[in-house]
Amino acid sequence: MTIWLPFFYVSLINHLSKLNLTIGYDITSDNEYLLRSDKIDILINQNPELQGYMATQTIYKNHFFNYAIEPNNYFPIEIVTKENIDFLKKF
Numbered sequence: 001m002t003i004w005l006p007f008f009y010v011s012l013i014n015h016l017s018k019l020n021l022t023i024g025y026d027i028t029s030d031n032e033y034l035l036r037s038d039k040i041d042i043l044i045n046q047n048p049e050l051q052g053y054m055a056t057q058t059i060y061k062n063h064f065f066n067y068a069i070e071p072n073n074y075f076p077i078e079i080v081t082k083e084n085i086d087f088l089k090k091f
Contacts, residue, residue: 021041021042022039022040022041022042023040023041023042023043023044024040024042024043024044025043025044025045025046026043026044026045026046026048027043027045027080027085027088027089031043032085035080035081035082035085036082036085038082041081042079042080042081043079043080043081043085044077044078044079044080045077045078045079045080045088046075046077047075047076047077047078050075051075054073054075058070058073
């Protein structure tokens with residue numbers, strides 16, 4: 001089975017494979033420092049505060065109101081760069 005990709009995607013994949021990117025996760029003070037000092041190129045923020053809040057809220061609703069617990073809860077992720085970290089830290 002062969003996979004056909006348009007020329008644009010093939011050239012994009014070839015270009016990206018030559019880049020050396022350092023990727024971290026979550027906006028901690030150490031990771032923020034490394035991002036601002038160009039030691040890390042990209043951070044993937046998983047919103048751990050939101051995940052903790054939603055877990056606590058789910059337990060509360062289940063215990064006190066007998067709400068069903070969903071087996072999967074999906075959360076958005078954020079791609080953080082040096083250019084947008086100040087904006088994302090406001091939220």
